[in-house]
Amino acid sequence: MAEKLNNSTIAIIPPFKVYILNDKAFVWDPDGLIVGSLVGTLPRFPMQNLYFGLPLTLMPEEVTLLLSKGQIIISLKFDARKTHTVPTNGQLDQFNRLRFEDEQRQENEYLQVRNEKSAKYRKEHEIKKESHASSSSTENPDITNTEIEQKYPTTKFSPIAHLPTTSDSFAWYNDNNGFTTIEQAATAKLWRWPNTEKDQHRFKVFSDLWERGYFITNGIKFGGDFLLYSGDPLRYHSQIIATIVDINRPVSALDIITFGRMGTITKKSQLLCSWNEKQNKAVYISFKWTGLD
Structure with a gap:
């Protein structure tokens, strides 16, 4: 939907996805570039009603106008029977493989950061040791791996917390239930205004x-x-x-x-x-x- 042109310019590419729920139209993508009205609760500030976030709701006039010009695709948001199919064994294998690769990537990033901190700790200790060269060796023992282990434990990477996200990223998610014309939407009894x-x-x-x-x-x-x-x-x-x-x-x-x-x-x-x-x-x-x- 959005294509970056340079550091300050973003070109918005239609059509946009609009979801219909109880005869109201909602936009969940922040790059839609249409006026509308934000009605969603801000996750970090739920106990107020001055500022709102996604989704953005559209007036019926906006929906029909954009649909007539081919600028949007309307879809039924929460129809699990049409949007979620039974995954195949190949899709499940691919999903598990990608999840494992993502876990490995996160673990490698953690170990890399830990090693960098360990090297920094060693360097700081060497500098302190040189600045106190006149002191006895018993008062300034060499740094040991035990100290590093205590400061940066080498235990296995803690289990990754999987946060629930939208399911439209799954390979078995069927997104072909959208309509691009007023006639199609009216025939499907999804939008008749x-x-x-x-x-x-x-x-x-x-x-x-x-x-x-x-x-x-x-x-x-x-x-x-x-x-x-x-x-x-x-x-x-x-x-x-x-x-x-x-x-x-x-x-x-x-x-x-x-x-x-x-x-x-x-x-x-x-x-x-x-x-x-x-x-x-x-x-x-x-x-x-x-x-x-």
């Missing part, structure tokens, strides 16, 4: 705003449908609150006042968005409350 006319209009407006170059996040905390950013949300403040309204429903004066005041309080412009089915295009009306200090 948008499935109503309202959701379809919502998705078309989202896609149009995305095509215009906006970064888009959920706008519920500001009373809208989306928040629009002119750049990366980590570097820019949102400038626009986008609210989707039915093009056939009249917008009352009270609605305009409500939207205008909401934009003023949050210091943002209010954008009313509708989808014109006859003209097959999005219609926008932008306004903000003025005349207030």
Whole structure:
């Protein structure tokens, strides 16, 4: 997914893997380069809710948009019947061989570090011995192997603790249950959003705003449908609150006042968005409350 170009540049290579669980989309790879919203608990700071980690959850609009453009592969995360097959004898032999080689590598690294420390200890002792050359030999006996053994025991390398990891690295892990198109995902009943006319209009407006170059996040905390950013949300403040309204429903004066005041309080412009089915295009009306200090 990620290809290193130089010390400061990383090229992100699609498609990305997105997992579906209870009709919600999650990204577990940190190199996905999509906005989303982190919802995972930080392992070292579990008793707080200010900062979050992986997985990253996506809005339905993001999933459908990326899927329609071939940028992601969606898969059912926890379907063990499809993802885990019975390993063959050859696969088990290879797994055991690789595990043994890894244990040997770790043991050799440990012994190498131990020998380096032993050599350093001998050298330090020789320096101390030379600096006290005038002292009697009984007060400064030569260093013995026993001393080194006591300081750096030569017992067999302690058993390696195997920490549980994801099982997708196993040779018998089947990762062919992903879908790359909306039609495939809908046929498999894995992803069928948008499935109503309202959701379809919502998705078309989202896609149009995305095509215009906006970064888009959920706008519920500001009373809208989306928040629009002119750049990366980590570097820019949102400038626009986008609210989707039915093009056939009249917008009352009270609605305009409500939207205008909401934009003023949050210091943002209010954008009313509708989808014109006859003209097959999005219609926008932008306004903000003025005349207030």
